[in-house]
Amino acid sequence: MSMLRDISLAGAGQTKIEFASRRMPVLAALAERFAETKPFAGHRIAACLHVTTETANMCKALVAGGAELALCASNPLSTKDDVAASIQRDIGAEVFAIYGCDRETFYKQVQGVLDIRPTIVVDDGADLTSIIHNDYPQLLEDIIGGTEVTSTGVLRMRNMETDGALKYPVLPTNDAATKHLFDNRYGTGQNTIDGILRATNMLLAGSTVVIVGYGWCGRGVAMRARGMGANVIITEIDPIRALEAKLDGLLVMKLDDALAHGDIYVTVTGNRDVITLSHMERMKDGAVICNSGHFDVEIAVEALQKAAVDRRELRPNCVEYVLADGPRIILLAEGRLVGQSAAEAHPAEVMDMTFSTQALGVQYLIENAASMKPGVHEIPRSIENIVASAKLEAYGVTIDTLSDAQQSYLTDWRVGT
Template sequence: MCAMHVAAADIMIKDPALADQGRSKIDFAATRMPVLETIRQDFAARRPLDGLRIAGCLHITTETANLCRTLVAGGAEVSVCASNPLSTKDDVAAAIHRDFGAAVYAIHGCDRDTFYRQVEGALSHAPQVIVDDGADLTATIHRERTDLLEGIIGGTEVTSTGVHRMRSMERDGTLGYPVVPLNDALTKHLFDNRYGTGQNTVDGILRAAHVLFAGSVLVVAGYGWCGRGIATRASGMGARVIVVEVDPIKALEAVLDGYDVMPMGEAARHGDIFVTATGNRDVITIDHLMIMKTGAIVCNSGHFDIEIDVAGLKAQATAARPVRPDAVEYTLPSGSTVILLADGRLVGQSAAEASPPDVMDLSFSTQALLIEYLAANAARLTPAVHPVPRSIEDQVAEQKLRSMGHLIEGLSEAQHAYLNSWQTGT
């Protein structure tokens, strides 16, 4: 069990004395999140979330801290827990509690039991809005805390994996409140997933393994927006990229983007670095690990640690030794070795610092406006997965462009009329 400090009533953080260090990082990140800062100032003036109880299960990073800061400025009462035990920044957690008044339940490196006690802690405040990243809060509510359902007006979901889970609940008829999936927003997945995850995954691999990408063969499993971002950045650094896909459309796109496509059983023999980014389980199995080159580096960039058969690797290995922080070398019965990064958890969150604030400005600005939208429209929304209003996406994108010194073109009256008519032909 990890060390834990319980301060006041109801919080779980490692050390309150880390708050000054965390606050300086939060303030620095805020300088790279101008759209969210504009929303925070607006929320502080209007208080659209006054008295609203919000529970979040999120990566406890400086960017998340600035989201919490914005929600509190809007009048919300916020409780937050970690969505991954290795992504929590303990100094940031301390600062969120001390400086923004949120109840925080997050300790880096905690065990599974403590992780779920943190989830329970966030839910102990009887939330009205759920802000999820991976659907752990949502799943816990529907499995174990159904008593909370009556008071919840809606929720949002940050990541692809969580959206899949919520759509499954909707199909099963078990979803108990309306959800607006942040991950469906263009201002989220086109940028955060592609540019943010693409960069933080490479960053995590470099920090954990200190490997040269140039001349290496990198295998990426999954060619969604995250996989595309990883492939693009690895290719740009000189790696030869192989894509593993189950979707023929995405696989074809990868081929036309210049990458080789093959099944994992074949790719396993060629790769030097392996990254899973599928949102599914058993992507790299023990059979795949057994046939990899000795010294192959294996990591995961999907939300849950089930994409790589870590349990099978540990069971089959004849030896294991840490070779660097966040890197463990496993010796297989054949004598070959495999290097696993971040114990199979999100490598960009666990071995690096997650997506930069510049791109999270888009995601969390959209998130803040979605929460305001839920608060204002919950009465008319049914328990289902609802689309993100395009007006919110456009607002965030335009503000981000302005903050970067760019303006878009406008349409003339004649252009508007042309686009909305059918009479004009050849």
């Protein structure tokens, strides 16, 4: 039995899904092909994803390909209730997603998709994978494989593999170039800034934005913040990434040293306790803090709430906490994914590549899982090339090809200077 806010919202959701589809030509073409070939026929897919218009279009492709699909939310604040209703009514998946639900309801939704007894798991953050292995091991015998779409989830699955706990093969969609080079950088970069602006309506030009973490997502946030006139400071623990930020023309320093300068702080590390209460107590009065990582563990929200002597909601997704003998701290989106929670998530054009890679990964598992050992495997480069080439074609871009002589030169070790 599905869990929705209101099925009558489906009409509005359907319109938004259709608009996103126009900007997802690669996935739309795959959906047409899947409808003819039915590669997912006989398979039951349990998916734990952000319930957005872009996700809806991947659901459409999977169902068109013959899959029985159950979908739950991977974050309670990223769910779009009208989209969830339309996925249920118009696409035919069983949906368990309600915006803003409490933690208990959230995990009931995750458990709800397992009634399908999945043969394939499509995950975002590895919650579904972890719950299956910890609490529902009886389901493992039916599962041929899974996919994981975000950095944090891939890290968790690699840890499971190291511990010998992962019992089926997983394709890490996040590690595909058609995902992290575009989705993480351009998608996260844009929607994080969008979320900050919608929540605060602040002027970025002239402000100082401290970005904690300079992975692909951090690069994207820095690029967009700098493009809007902000002064950008990067804090890092990885010397290679710190050096890259320095050579990209950004200020690099320890977080403790940045506390005197920052107007806005963005965590994007995938780790916990990145901004602590001690950090917040030393920030400027009125400092804005937010998180762009998958889980709400990067900012010490509970410690902030306990230490505050007063709180008030300034705007939607924008709450001010007053610290005794300390600054006023403005927390966005409860410390959850600010771009998903306060804005519209990744643009459809970017998710076109991510979800096309994901869908082709599911097809690859169906065709090859029987010969794959449990563990995290690479996304085949052939899938990435198909997606990238189709995206270029959709943009009307053509590229060069190697001549026979050039191809021979690249594969012959005998030819030198």
